[in-house]
Amino acid sequence: MPAIPISKQFNFPVSSANPIFFLGVDAGGSKTDALITDQAGTVLGSGRSGCGNHQLGAEAAARNIEAAVNQALHSAGLTKDAIAFAFFGLAGADRPADYSILRPLIAKLGFARWQIECDTMIALRAASRFPYGVVLICGTGINCAARSVSGTEIQIGGxxxxxxxxxxxxxxxxxxxxxxxxAWDGREAPTELTGIFLQTLNYPDVETMRDDFLDHNYQNVPLTVVPPLLRLAAEGDPAARAIACRQGKELALSAQTAIRRSNLQNEDFDVVLAGSVVVKGPDAYLRDIIAEEVTALAPLAKIVKLTAPPVIGAVLRAMDEAGTAVNPAVLESLKNVTL
Amino acid sequence: MPAIPISKQFNFPVSSANPIFFLGVDAGGSKTDALITDQAGTVLGSGRSGCGNHQLGAEAAARNIEAAVNQALHSAGLTKDAIAFAFFGLAGADRPADYSILRPLIAKLGFARWQIECDTMIALRAASRFPYGVVLICGTGINCAARSVSGTEIQIGGxxxxxxxxxxxxxxxxxxxxxxxxAWDGREAPTELTGIFLQTLNYPDVETMRDDFLDHNYQNVPLTVVPPLLRLAAEGDPAARAIACRQGKELALSAQTAIRRSNLQNEDFDVVLAGSVVVKGPDAYLRDIIAEEVTALAPLAKIVKLTAPPVIGAVLRAMDEAGTAVNPAVLESLKNVTL
Incomplete structure (x- = not known):
């Protein structure tokens, strides 16, 4: 028996006579966003700083989370005691060992009511029609999580x-x-990736590119090559397609594992796609693979893309935890937030 | 028209009236070996030190190569001017940029006559019946190289x-x-690798193992798991087999690429397997894959394992360069060297 969609649960106007304020935080590997709204979803302030994943440096993460929060409070003209609930979606909140580091780190900020969860869960809340469902992150790295109908949360990988x-x-x-x-040294057939990489990375030929990487000991290739790689995959270049196909099947496998372990096979639910690769890139090829493999296991599942900033999911979770109704107008307002 | 095997080229006794001394050096990522013999292949001295790959630190490599050489000279009771030819097989001698670092580094040692080559070429010389052929290294990492009948050398990967x-x-x-x-988180089916890894790495369960790796930020798994992994692959465990099969096919692909680019398809030649994984491990499963795929392209190719220390190839190359005959008795003597 499917639950009522969140957007249908409440259908009354929000009173602005007694404004209540919520803080949402999305702390990721590349940036940390903080957002303050009232119960109508009207944005009052926001803040942005650097890496908020404690696994990449706990001191820097603490500093960045605090900076984003203080900037949001300052721009909203509010103090911490005005915040009814503060919700933190934190990359790196994976295991009990992480929470034992993160709880004191967030407690120090001094909010009266607050909660921490893995950043996957705010992405789910930001785009899913239901409280349960699956979220697939494909940004710099990947992650997958699910919440069952009864509320049990699991993480697959990440x-x-x-x-x-x-x-x-x-x-x-x-x-x-x-x-x-x-392709250049003869182990594989020629690929159109060659021209795309030389052009995007600005090298005259493959040997010069290889030597420049070796001479500078570069460990990673700039991410600017990813959109053209996905475009070539969609166009049918075999080498690009092999890479994109493996990625799509891997994301689908994570989703399938999450669905099975959360008993969602026969439910109507959303699989939320989030992260720069599936949101900003030419993602049709990946999305088609994911949709095909996911619906083979769970025919009622819908693939939805999180296009709003994930931090709105943290604000929504703050409202949920405070017992504040989220009606369609609030959702609509938050989904149009740009940061 | 195949060439005469090296072992058949010379067939006269070596005179020991005027002993000539040769130094061979094998500098790799984990250790550096130096070996001094006379023209009969009799060992007079040896030395061993640490990493001799300049790509992992040029100063340490220079220090280690010099230490191994000096130890070999000391134990042989010889000085540098007694060495007729010194041959250096160096891991990391890949590109012109490497040679421009390595030539002055080796010149400083002060030998009158010396030469540098990539360590792949001494492995080929140590085990191949012919001066041409293919060598596949599978140690900590992989490498592949070939010498054509006309003497052109190429490297594939590494x-x-x-x-x-x-x-x-x-x-x-x-x-x-x-x-x-x-397998533990449900993305894959159960595998017998689980029991083998827990036993070899001494953990009670997978979660404890995972958490211990995460808590200590271990980046690499101890290599002691490799032999049991290859054994499980041979026994048919699907997960172990998938890993070993990919490795075997990748080595075979490198060999095929080297064969094609060196025009060895129709020759009688050896594919030399070297490196701890294919020499020390239970390697039958890998070797069968390599043999099948290589002979599909080059029906006369033979797969041979380098069981002697690769440094004997450096001694043989020193003899070659000095114009000293290598007869079967010399080869036999060197192949029985243990270090």
Whole structure:
């Protein structure tokens, strides 16, 4: 028996006579966003800083989270005690060991009511019609999480390549580079990736590109090659397609695993796609693979793209935790937020 | 028209009236070996030190190469001017940029006559019946090189994962670890690798193993898991077999590329397997894949394993360069060297 969509649960106007304020934070590997709204979803202030993933440096993460929060409070003209609920979606909130670092780190900020969750869960909340569902992140790295109908949350992967992950933008960029080298030295057939990489990275030929990387000991290929790689995959270049296909099937496998373990096979639910590769890139080829493999297991599942900033999911979770109704007008207002 | 095997080219006794001394050096990523023999292949002295690959630190490599050489000279009771020819097989001697670092580094040692080549070429010389052929290295990483009948040498890969390589012991160990994690979280089917990894790495369960790696930020899995992984592959465990099969096919692809680019398809020649994974491990499964794919392209090719220390190839190359005959007795003597 499917639950009522969140957007249909409440259908009354929000009173602005007694404004209530919510803080949402989305702390990721490349940036941290903080957003303050009232109960109508009207934005009052926002802040942005750098990496907020404690796994990449706990001190820097604490500093960046605090900076984004203070900037949002300042621009809203509010103090911490005015915030009814503060919700933190944190990349790197994976295991109990992470929470034992993160809880004191967030407690120090001094909010009366607050909660932490993995950033996957705010992405789910930001775009899913239901409280349950699956979220697939494909940004610099990958991650997957699900919430079952009864509210149990699980995470599949998201801890890095050694722990079984494959993919994300950096992996796609490096795999494209590898394909260009292998085509050049004869291990693989020629590929149109060669022209695209030389043009995007500004080298006259493959040997010069390879030597420049070796001479400078570059470890990663710039992510600017990812959109043209995905475009070539859609156009049918075999090498580009092999890379994109492996990525799509890997994301689909994570989603299938999450669906099975959360018993969502027979539910009507959303699989939320988030992260720069699936949101900003030419993502049709990846999305088609994911849709095909996911619906083979869960025929009622819908693939939806999170186009709004994920931090709105943290604001929505703050409203949920405070017991504040989220009606369609609030959702609509938040989904149009640009940061 | 195949050439006469090296072992058949000379067939006269070596005179020991006027002993001539040769120095061979094999500088690799984990250790550097130096070996001094006379023209009969009798060992007079040897030395061993640490990493001799300048790409992993030029100063340490210079220090280690010099230490191994001096130890060999000391134990032989010889000075540098007694060495007729010194031959250096150096891991990391890949490109002109490497040679411009390595030539002055080796020149400083003060030998009258010396030469540098990539360590792949001494492995080829140590085990091939002919001066031409293919060598496949599968140690910590992988490499492949070939010499054509006319003497042209090429290298396929060997520069690392970003430059198109796949495999080697570290890669196999990490891929096995990934398979255990993926079986545990439900992304893949159960595998017997799980029991083998927990036993070999001494953990009670997968979660404890994963958490210990995360908590200590371990980047690499100990190489002790590689032999049992290859054994499980031979026994038919699907996850172990997928990893070993990919490794075997990748080595075969490198060999095929080298064969095509060196025009060896119709020759009688050896494909020399060297490196700890294919020499020390239970390597039958890998070797069968390589043999099948290589002989499909080059029906007369023979797969041979380099079981002697590769440094004997450097001694043989020193003899070649000095114009000293290498007869079967010399070869036999060197092939029985243990270090």
């Amino acid at each position: 801890l890095g390549e050694l722990y079984g992950d494959f993919g994300g933008g950096q992996s796609l960029a490096n795999d494209g580079f590898r394909a260009v080298i292998r | 520069l690392g994962e970003l430059y198109g390589d796949f495999g080697g012991g570290q890669s196999l160990a990490n891929d096995g670890f990934r398979a255990v994690i993926r």
